[in-house]
Amino acid sequence: MIGPPSAVAGLTEIEMFRIYDPTPPSGPRIVFWGQSFDLQPLAEECSRIFTIASREAGRWP
Numbered sequence: 001m002i003g004p005p006s007a008v009a010g011l012t013e014i015e016m017f018r019i020y021d022p023t024p025p026s027g028p029r030i031v032f033w034g035q036s037f038d039l040q041p042l043a044e045e046c047s048r049i050f051t052i053a054s055r056e057a058g059r060w061p
Helices: 040-057
Strands: 020-022 031-034 036-038
Touching: 036 040
Parallel strands: none
Antiparallel strands: 020 031, 031 036
16 A cells, blocks of 8 residues: 555554555655554665675676
8 A cells, every 4th residue: 555554444553564655754664564664764775785886896807
């Protein structure tokens, strides 16, 4: 589902699964089994690792 978890009524916290919420001011979040995770830190870390990996890949013949 795409939208805030509050858009779904009648579910318990553990039933909240695969919800993508693009609306929070802190950035998008994803909900798996009632646990909410910020996606922005994940995206930033992926970008950081990609930059390092790209630089290191250029060092090998």
